[in-house]
Amino acid sequence: MTQEHLVLFTPSGRRGWFETGTPILTAARKLGVDLDSVCGGRGICSKCQITPSFGDFSKHGVTVAKGALSEWNSVEQRYKDKRGLVDGRRLGCQATVQGDIVIDVPPESQVHKQVVRKRAEVIDITVNPSIRLYYVEVEEPDMHNPSGDLERLVDALEKQWQLKGVQADFNILLQMQQVLRKGEWKVTCAVHHADGETNPQIIHLWSGLYEGTIYGVAVDVGSTTIAADLCDLTSGEVLGSASAMNPQIRFGEDLMSRVSLRHDE
Numbered sequence: 001m002t003q004e005h006l007v008l009f010t011p012s013g014r015r016g017w018f019e020t021g022t023p024i025l026t027a028a029r030k031l032g033v034d035l036d037s038v039c040g041g042r043g044i045c046s047k048c049q050i051t052p053s054f055g056d057f058s059k060h061g062v063t064v065a066k067g068a069l070s071e072w073n074s075v076e077q078r079y080k081d082k083r084g085l086v087d088g089r090r091l092g093c094q095a096t097v098q099g100d101i102v103i104d105v106p107p108e109s110q111v112h113k114q115v116v117r118k119r120a121e122v123i124d125i126t127v128n129p130s131i132r133l134y135y136v137e138v139e140e141p142d143m144h145n146p147s148g149d150l151e152r153l154v155d156a157l158e159k160q161w162q163l164k165g166v167q168a169d170f171n172i173l174l175q176m177q178q179v180l181r182k183g184e185w186k187v188t189c190a191v192h193h194a195d196g197e198t199n200p201q202i203i204h205l206w207s208g209l210y211e212g213t214i215y216g217v218a219v220d221v222g223s224t225t226i227a228a229d230l231c232d233l234t235s236g237e238v239l240g241s242a243s244a245m246n247p248q249i250r251f252g253e254d255l256m257s258r259v260s261l262r263h264d265e
């Protein structure tokens with residue numbers, strides 16, 4: 001008979017019961033815990049890092065034994081050798097539940113991480129970018145099942161990431177054939193999700209797993225000043241800021257004078 005174990009996530013406090021062998025990433029997804037993943041659990045992106053805790057947690061009514069997670073595996077070792085992994089950290093897609101366990105999700109593994117900006121006048125924000133990265137493995141073309149590259153890529157995004165109705169414009173189509181073949185049918189897609197109304201759009205492709213970051217610019221056009229912040233969309237960090245006076249100011253300090261400005265003036 002399969003046994004179920006308590007999995008408790010901090011700092012969210014979410015908990016649930018899972019069968020022996022359930023990957024921590026799967027448990028997190030089922031409970032709606034904010035645990036990042038770009039590679040979809042293939043052990044290559046390291047976004048899903050977690051810190052397991054062992055011992056007595058009387059506050060939560062749980063005792064965690066040494067073997068509460070599966071043993072360190074070769075995928076984790078390969079990642080640690082290649083890129084380094086802080087001691088005590090595990091990959092959430094590789095470590096599986098073997099007993100009651102308490103799992104901490106560090107800030108850098110949270111998709112909607114809280115960012116506290118240093119300047120006193122700005123508030124905490126939750127990073128929720130409209131552009132995200134998704135790594136997929138696309139089926140190779142098959143004479144017996146003829147379909148286009150875009151069709152198979154869209155299909156992979158739906159099956160592997162539950163993204164429905166993904167579209168791509170002509171510029172993406174032009175590069176798609178080459179990018180897919182260069183990456184041996186493995187590709188990272190930058191997908192733009194507009195708020196609800198339009199379908200998600202592929203806006204860029206990289207062969208294989210893209211390990212860099214993506215940037216966005218937030219622009220605030222005010223009546224007096226125009227400001228722009230360059231942000232790292234994965235960490236939420238503001239990398240640079242610039243501002244200038246709004247040049248419309250010479251047509252009047254108040255908005256009404258500008259709105260009423262005649263074209264021939």
Ligand code: FES
Nearest residue numbers: 041043045046093
């Ligand atoms: S989800 Fe990518 S390494 Fe675990």
